[in-house]
Amino acid sequence: MKNTSPKELKRLTWLSMALLVLSTYLWSQQALFSEIKISSALTIHTALETATIIIFASVFIVCWNAFGNLRKLSSLILAVAFLNAAIFGFFHAISFQGMPGFPGAIDMHKSLSFWLLSRYLISFTLLGLVLQSKDSDISENRSIVSVILGLFATFALTYLVFRFPEILPATYLKDLGQTAFKIHCEMVLVATNALTAILFYRRIRSPDSVNSEGHLKIKRSLLFFAAAMMAISETYFSLYRLPDEIFVVIGHLFQVLAAFAIYRGMVGINIHAPYSGLIQSTHDLQQAADQLLIHKQRLTGVIETAMDGIITIDDQHKIILVNPAAATIFGYAVEDLLGTSIDAVIPMRHRAVHNTHVKQFGERGTTRRKMGTSFDDYYVTGLHANGHEFPIEASISTLMENDKRFYTVIFRDISERKIAKEKLAQYHSELSQLSSALQSIREEERKHIARELHDDLGQLLAALRMDLSLLQRDQSMTEKSRLTVASMDQLLLTSITTLRRIATDLRPRALDEGGLFFALQSLQKEFSQRHGVHCDLIADEEQLVLDDDRSTAIFRIIQESLTNVARHAKAGHVEIHFERAPTTLSLTIRDDGRGIEEGAMNKTRSFGLVGMRERIKALHGEFKVQSTVGKGTQIQIQIPLDQMITNPDN
Structure with missing residues (x-):
């Protein structure tokens, strides 16, 4: 949605051009109009500056408070900027020449110093606003800290201006008027505000111009007009020599006009617009109610036709929603379950534990979880109307509504799956x-x-x-x-x-006559001689004193591994390493070959690895294969020595 209408932008553009033409004429007649003096100039200046301060304070209040604890970075920057600008404006007003306690020309210098600080802060804030491309959320604590730091910086600058006014070059000399430094500062402000106005105008005319996202809505057309008025007002302030000239009053009038445009662009659109659009809001409310009814009917249809059972209970464990699938699973009608306790569908022995689990689930603050912690424990037990118990796979979620907690369970009967498993x-x-x-x-x-x-x-x-x-x-x-x-x-x-x-x-006869160690030595030598691959056997004879079943299984595993190395690995070195503990025997077979490609170990025809796994499984051991392409393969085996081996032939 566009943030301004073309007609409104056109009107404000024509108004800006008309005021610029009028001002150009007045500026060209400076010598003539500078002779016009204003009586009670101090009172008029104070009144107009006070109006500007009030408007800036209003902008701060809206940017800071209109949306509670929800705040964007842009609204925080605007709030801090306009608050500090209002403070500088206040000190500018009270330090006018002739104010009680501030006599002499040096106080006029202080007043103009505060003036420049205030206007530079507003001008560069508006420029930053038009250049802003992204916004972000900001917490309440950071917002408060930012305001405190902004106030600290403002009062520090105020102290420096009052205590050391000579820090800034002279901005006003008695009987001589403004200095070149003051006029140059004003020209920078004119250029900054003119640039801001141009950028706002281009942003409004661009095709992707939309309302700024976030909490604070901004009417860019009014901010374009405000920047233009500030540029014109600063031109007036750079032309006067003495504070009672008419150019000072005209500049203040343009300044108030700019401040009012800022108010309407930032504050009015956020506060007054809702009341002016009450009829439209009522219509929108009716449309929202209709949409809500459609969504409710759609949700009801989804729940009613769902194949899984759905039950919602309140914090008293009373069933407040049940769909036909859930009623059918438990063998009831929907009307029979509504308003009853959830205990009606839970076996007696599980009710106390179930209620405790539901309560703990709500207290943890989590929103959903499965019933269980592992694949075998994902199901719970349900109670059919006929007294038959059956397994259920379920998930539970929780929701707070009006300080009451509600629990929703989505489940299915997995009796057939459990039997199949x-x-x-x-x-x-x-x-x-x-x-x-x-x-x-x-x-x-x-x-x-x-x-x-x-x-x-x-x-x-x-x-x-x-x-x-x-x-x-x-x-x-x-x-x-x-x-x-x-x-x-x-x-x-x-x-x-x-x-x-x-x-x-x-x-091998060595396996029966000499034991596993000598059989492996013979296998090692024969493998090296036949295939030309260096093979190391790192083991002691005492480590390999085992029963016949374990000895045979280990020999066959190493034999199959060496066969795989010879056929596929293209290795130059193989190491067979045994380590024995009191209750386990660890075996590592490592080669420096080309490794096993990803997925090759899971091929249906990889019977060698399957056979090794089955042998280790029969010994109640662990079998692990690690392989990296180009870096070799490592087989790690752990066999318990304190467990009996069941012989299937017996």
């Missing part, structure tokens, strides 16, 4: 047990196959090689036969080596 947990437990059983069965099969390969097939191959050795000693064989037998011997040696490797991969 319990079944899912059961399935997960069964799958974990099945995985553990399969791991155990597979390990037994590996052990059995490895034993069969080593003890049976390995012995047969060894015996066959011994027979070949005896055959090689036969002197009657031809050279060709000897070569054939030697080739067969080499093939048998290769077969035995391959058989041993396969048997070791299936189940």
